[in-house]
Amino acid sequence: MSAMKTSFTRLALAAGLGAAVAAGGVVAASAEEPKRGGVLRIVVGSKIPSYDGHRESTFGMIHPIRPFYSLLIRVNPDDPQSSDFICDLCEGDVPAPTNDGKTYTFKLRQGVEFHDGTPLTAHDVVATYNKIIFPPEGILSNRVSRFSMVDAISAPDDHTVQFDLKYASPGFLPMVATPFNFVYAKKDIEREDPEGKDPQYGMKWHQNNINGTGAFSFVEHQPGSHVLGKRYEKYHHEGKPYLDGYKAISAPKMSVRIQAIRGGRADIEFRGFPPKSRDDLVKALGDGINVQESAWNCTFGYAGNQTKPLFQDKRVRQAMTLALDRWGASNYLSKIAIVKTVGGLALPGHPVATPEDVLKTYYGYWPDIKKSREKARELLKAAGAEGAHFKIWNRAVDQPYKVVGTWMLDQWKQVGLDVEQVVVPTGPWYAGLRDPNAFDVAIWPSCQSIVNPIVDAGAWLSKDRAADNRGYYTDKVLDEWYDEMNREGDPDKQKEIYRKFEKRVLHDEAHFGQVLWWHKINPHRSFVKGWKIAPSHYLNQSLDQVWLDLPDEERKQRTMDELGG
Amino acid sequence: MATVSQGSLAVAMFEEPAALKPWHVKLRETARKQPVGVAGAIIVMLMVLMAVFADVVTPYDPLLNSYEYMLAPPDGNFIFGTDMLGRDVYSRIVYGARTALFVGFASAAVGGFLGLILGVSSAYFGGLFDLIFQRVMDVFMAFPLVIMALAVVSILGTGTENVILAIIVPFVPRCARVVRSSALQIREIPYIDAAKACGFGHARIILRHMAPNVMAPFLIMVTAFVGQAILTEASLSYLGLGVQEPTPAWGLMLQGGAEEFAESAPWVAVFPGLAITLAVFGFNLFGDALRDVLDPRLRSSQ
Numbered sequence: 107m108s109a110m111k112t113s114f115t116r117l118a119l120a121a122g123l124g125a126a127v128a129a130g131g132v133v134a135a136s137a138e139e140p141k142r143g144g145v146l147r148i149v150v151g152s153k154i155p156s157y158d159g160h161r162e163s164t165f166g167m168i169h170p171i172r173p174f175y176s177l178l179i180r181v182n183p184d185d186p187q188s189s190d191f192i193c194d195l196c197e198g199d200v201p202a203p204t205n206d207g208k209t210y211t212f213k214l215r216q217g218v219e220f221h222d223g224t225p226l227t228a229h230d231v232v233a234t235y236n237k238i239i240f241p242p243e244g245i246l247s248n249r250v251s252r253f254s255m256v257d258a259i260s261a262p263d264d265h266t267v268q269f270d271l272k273y274a275s276p277g278f279l280p281m282v283a284t285p286f287n288f289v290y291a292k293k294d295i296e297r298e299d300p301e302g303k304d305p306q307y308g309m310k311w312h313q314n315n316i317n318g319t320g321a322f323s324f325v326e327h328q329p330g331s332h333v334l335g336k337r338y339e340k341y342h343h344e345g346k347p348y349l350d351g352y353k354a355i356s357a358p359k360m361s362v363r364i365q366a367i368r369g370g371r372a373d374i375e376f377r378g379f380p381p382k383s384r385d386d387l388v389k390a391l392g393d394g395i396n397v398q399e400s401a402w403n404c405t406f407g408y409a410g411n412q413t414k415p416l417f418q419d420k421r422v423r424q425a426m427t428l429a430l431d432r433w434g435a436s437n438y439l440s441k442i443a444i445v446k447t448v449g450g451l452a453l454p455g456h457p458v459a460t461p462e463d464v465l466k467t468y469y470g471y472w473p474d475i476k477k478s479r480e481k482a483r484e485l486l487k488a489a490g491a492e493g494a495h496f497k498i499w500n501r502a503v504d505q506p507y508k509v510v511g512t513w514m515l516d517q518w519k520q521v522g523l524d525v526e527q528v529v530v531p532t533g534p535w536y537a538g539l540r541d542p543n544a545f546d547v548a549i550w551p552s553c554q555s556i557v558n559p560i561v562d563a564g565a566w567l568s569k570d571r572a573a574d575n576r577g578y579y580t581d582k583v584l585d586e587w588y589d590e591m592n593r594e595g596d597p598d599k600q601k602e603i604y605r606k607f608e609k610r611v612l613h614d615e616a617h618f619g620q621v622l623w624w625h626k627i628n629p630h631r632s633f634v635k636g637w638k639i640a641p642s643h644y645l646n647q648s649l650d651q652v653w654l655d656l657p658d659e660e661r662k663q664r665t666m667d668e669l670g671g
Numbered sequence: 672m673a674t675v676s677q678g679s680l681a682v683a684m685f686e687e688p689a690a691l692k693p694w695h696v697k698l699r700e701t702a703r704k705q706p707v708g709v710a711g712a713i714i715v716m717l718m719v720l721m722a723v724f725a726d727v728v729t730p731y732d733p734l735l736n737s738y739e740y741m742l743a744p745p746d747g748n749f750i751f752g753t754d755m756l757g758r759d760v761y762s763r764i765v766y767g768a769r770t771a772l773f774v775g776f777a778s779a780a781v782g783g784f785l786g787l788i789l790g791v792s793s794a795y796f797g798g799l800f801d802l803i804f805q806r807v808m809d810v811f812m813a814f815p816l817v818i819m820a821l822a823v824v825s826i827l828g829t830g831t832e833n834v835i836l837a838i839i840v841p842f843v844p845r846c847a848r849v850v851r852s853s854a855l856q857i858r859e860i861p862y863i864d865a866a867k868a869c870g871f872g873h874a875r876i877i878l879r880h881m882a883p884n885v886m887a888p889f890l891i892m893v894t895a896f897v898g899q900a901i902l903t904e905a906s907l908s909y910l911g912l913g914v915q916e917p918t919p920a921w922g923l924m925l926q927g928g929a930e931e932f933a934e935s936a937p938w939v940a941v942f943p944g945l946a947i948t949l950a951v952f953g954f955n956l957f958g959d960a961l962r963d964v965l966d967p968r969l970r971s972s973q
Contacts, residue, residue, distance in 0.1 A: 361930040382742075386935055438738040442755045442928070502911045504927040512756060512916040516736045527915050529829065 140636060140653040144661030145668040146352040149363040149372040152532075153356065154333070156313035159288040160238050161246045165643045168285060169376050170333035170354035172647040174221070175288035175318035176342070178212060178231060178267070179279070181556065183651045186640035187400065189557055191283050194648075195226065195319065195342070196267075200279065207274025207595070210282075212267045218342045220291050221316075221323040228261035233292035235259045235269075237309060245309045251571070252281050252561050255592065273593045276600075277561035285555050285644050291317060321347040321650035325669070330356055336669055341650065348636070348653035350665040360505060367395075367631065373654075374630035377643045378402065378444050380505055387629045396632045398639035402624035403453050404553035406445055406510055408498070409577035409618050413542040416496060417577075421489040423616035426547075427470030428482035429521040434475065435513060436622060443509040446625035451566070451608045452559035453641065454623060457597075458604045459559070468613040482521040495524040499545030501535040510621060511549055539576055548576040550618065555644040560600060563588055566611045566618055577617050584610060584617075701964075708960020714953025722769040729762035733919040742936040752938035755928035758917075760938060764946050766919040771950060774831065774904040774914075778838035779896035785839070786846020787889050791881045793847065794854030795863075795873065805851075808844040816841045820903050824912045834913045838900045846892050853885040887965040894961050898954030905947050921947045 152166025159167065159175065179200050182190040191200045196212040203210050218226040239256050241247040255275035260268050271278060294317055299307035316324040319342065322335035336351040355372055357363045364383045366372035368390055379387075387395050410417030410426065417423060432448045440446040448471070452459040465471045472478040486492050500511040511527055518525045528545070530538065538544035552574075554562050565572055567588055568580040584607060591603040611618050628639050636651040654661055692700075702709040721728060731737075737757035745752040751760035793804045811819065823837035857863065858881070866876045907913035908922030916923065924943035933940050 359930070361933070364931075380931065382932055382935060434738065438741060442741060504931065508916060508927060509755070513736070515917060516734070516756070519734075527917070529911060529915050531911070 138635065138655070140348045141655060141658075141661065142348050142653070143350050143658070143665060144654040144656060145664045146349050146374070146634065146649065146652055146654065147372045147664075147668075148352060148354045149357045149366050149375045150354050151358055151360060151363055151375070151377055153358070154327070154329075157316050158310075158312040159286040160234075160241075161248060161313065162286065163248045165377050168644050168647055170327075171316070172285060172288075172320070173322040173335055173347075173352060173649045174316050174320040174324055176218075176320050176648075177283065177285065177287055178289060179283045180285070180648070181283055181640065181645050183646050183648065184638065186638050186646040189280065191279055195231070195289055203271075203274065203278075205270075208271045210269040210271075210278065211262075212269075214265045214267065215342055216265060218319050219340050220319050221338060222291075224291050224293060224317075226289070226291075226319055227264045228267045229264070230292045231267045231289055232259050232261045233295045234287070234289045235267075237290070237295055238287055242306065242309065244306060249281065249284060249286065251564055251573070252277070274595055275561075275592055276595075276597075277558055277592060280556040280558035281561060283556055285647060288312075288318060321648055322349075322352060325351070332356060334668065343650055347650040349649065350661075351669050352649055353668050367629065370631075373634050374628070374637070376628065376647060378505075378624075378626045379629055380444050381441055381627060384627050384629050391631075394632055395629050396634075397627065397629045399628070400626045400639045401447060401453060401455060401641050402444070402553075402626035403555070403557050403642045404551060404624035405449075405451070405620055406506055406622055406624060407550045407552070407618050407620045408514065408547055409550045409575075410496075410547050411542055411545055412577050412579040412617075414546060416491060416494055416546070419489045419491065420615055421485040422491045422494065423619075424469050424613075425482040425485040425489070425491070425521060426518065426523075427612070427616050427619045428472075428478045428485070429523070430470055430514065430517045430619065430621060431475040431478075432471060432622060433473060439510065439513060439622065440625060443506045444624050444627065445506045445510060445622040447623040449623045450612060450620060451563060451618075452604070453557050456557055456559055458601050460605060460608060464605075468609065469616060470612070470619065479521050486521065486523070493522050493524055495526075496546035497526045497528050499535070499538055499548045500527055500529045501549060502529045502531045506624065507549060507551075514621065539574075542578045550576040553624075553642070553644070555642045557641055560591060560604065563591070563604065563607060566607075579615075579617050581610070581615060581617065705960040705963060707956050708963070711953045711956025711958075711960060714949055715957050718768050718772060718950055718953065721765050722772045725765045725769055729759070729765045731759040731762045733758065733762040733766040734917050735759070742932060742939070744936070745938055751942045752936065754924070754939050755932060755936075760924070760942050763919040763924060764921065764942055767921045767924065767943065767946065768950070770831070770914060770918060770920040771901045771904060771947075774835055774838065775897040775900040775954075778835045778842060778900040778904075779893050781835070782839040782842025782900075783846050783889065783893040783896055786843045786848075786892075787850050787882060787885070788877070789843065790847035790850030791854045791877050791885060792873075794851045794858050795877050795881060797858070801851075805848075808847055811841065811844040812848065814841070816845075816899065817903060817906055820907060821910070821912065824907055829912055829915055831914050831918070834904055834907055837907065838903050842896055842900070846889070846896070849888050849892050850885050853888050854881055857881050857884045891958055891962040891965060894954060894958035898951045898958065901954070902947065902951050921950075 148169060150166060150169045152164055154167050154170060155162055155164060157171050177194045178196055179191045180194045182188060182192045193200055195214055195218060197215045198213060201211055214228055220226060236259055238247050239250060239253040241250065255271045255273055255278055257270045257272045262268055290312055294311050295308050297308035297311050321338055321341045323338045325334040325336050327333045333354040334351065337347055337349060341347060357366060363375050364379060364387065367375065368387055384397055388397060410423050412418050436446060436448045447454045450460040450465055466473055498511055498515065501507040508529060515525045515527055539548055552565050565574060567575065567585050568582065569575040569578050571585060587603050587607045591600055591607065594600045594603060612620060626639060626643065633655040634652065635655050636653050638646060640646040735758060740753050740757040742755055743749055743753040749759050751764065754760055793801045819841040820837040823840050824833055827833040827836060863876065863880060866880050904913055905922030908920045909926050911926065913922055914920045921943040925940055929940035
């Protein structure tokens, strides 16, 4: 199977980015013949805000809903660590660009049908991507800014989709492969309100309804309890899925999810457990549990709100980053929390990621924490901010938010800052982040799916360009460098621009304090086969390659229990 | 009492020496009569002492993270072990008593006082005011205590002050209702009419003549409230809506890491759980004993 890769993803492969580690049982690719049947039971730790992938950005939606949908292209489920893209609804290989890198033409598979029987055509894909990239006013699409290179989408015929770009961009294909880009039927997007009230009814239809071409079709959603899906017999990947169905069980508390797996009420959790829980499960279940681990494409950082005078002084921001003992934390916090790796803005191990020796020259990354804190105190004194008081705006989720937030508080206290923590539930927390008057310092995590640091650097642009800029700053230098970087065709030059962009964000201006990168640990029942860990909890969730290595009777019983036969 | 004559007065005089007993004798007698109450009082006293002298009786700063001792089991260095950030569980429990008592006493005192004034006023004025006021109280009392506190803290936000406010709100109608029933009897006693006839103002009659006479049920209520407030604060903190990290608070200590590591490091959950149980138990025992001592019906039946 050949696949289109960018220069960077090829390099990433060579660098062994995010090599998955297996512990407990053996998770290596095996030649075992997949067994058909049975129902997979997943535990999910977050609610489903809506079913619309274009709108949402949470694993709480992806894990239970992604199996109902297909993508135009996707990360290879057999090698999800690689950013090796393969066709899902397109046919053959992922196309190479033409027209100096500015045109991508996808040929679609024929004979694909939506779960309601509607045949898939290129017009469905065009309508889908128009909704994602050019949503009408009033329709939220979460990844609009990342598709800034796209000029137009068209369907030359019923089975061909063409993307015309404004400029050649290596970030385009990774954006197309984003797992939130569910392909919808055009007729659903264009549905009219039966009551004639809402002219955007069709654009919102997928928030509450499901009709995809995925490996499983929707059976039921009991809010607060579970989502149930059953095998779609006309699925376009022949012979798949292997499962009769899956049940995504809602369990917001981590302790409940761990106990569900331990007690045999669930088979797998796709987000990730802390190391201690992994150890407990392995100790309790021995060979009955397999553990897959991977680098995780999620940053955990913070930003001082630059609408507030204290954080307008870059010496204060620099002092804050200097106070954090990242190297120490990587050692001890990784024992209790789902964070581990010290890094800059790009996932460590990726070709554009700054090497450790360079990183150690940036504020906050010095190996000598005493010296670092001395410098922090000096800067605070110079800024007249000794003993300054502020509050951290944190999310009421233990892992890793509260654990790392409480650690940060202790670190800042050690340079004389007087810090409090305000911990609020997810909804109000997000609402607060959107209100610059609501907080002093925001915890600023950034989780992406495909490892695509060049495009993802868009998160640190000025507030008028990056909707999720939690520092509320304007830095036109960063904006210029970002545009320059994304239009640059030479990977070496691109890397060079990325480095100065990163240095400005982390060191020179200290707009953003990157704390640690997350580390993904997925313990699962050892009879769950075919699923491979990706460097993101959003990736590889179609479940079409998953099967259960259980005795025939047990698989049948599961199907009877969950689907009634 | 210049003259000692006959009859009931003589009997009263004969019983008088009880008041002259030294305090330790009286304490011994009370302990004999109310052993459970004294046990409760001892627990409460210990808590108060712990809270007041927390700086003296703790070996470590409760906020000090010691990453080399994360989740260390109880031993000579850390008698209750350490939590996930290497903080001494014993020190956090002792300082947690400060948080618990501050929240407990502040909310019970303010909630009780407001309830006292409103309850006595309602009984004193009677009529339409009493009718409307009691229906408002009915509405408040329709909500279970924790639910009402949750609602208030959801509106006001988290933090110690807001938690106190959240607990005060459901306490006020509960106290007002009990106090009102006692005050209704007081209102019918002629000295209230006499006070009115003397031209005293409403405030004076309520505060100086009626409120002191409902002190017995009031004190019993307030004592019980302290225990309830501690439990409510712990519940709110456990739910993440009370005081916030790194403040040492028992409910907060039961949350997060305690759940996650309950199996491999049970001390993180067990000791704060015991502290909450003991504190509530102590205040309830003390409150029951106080009721037995102060309630004349129960006293006469003994």
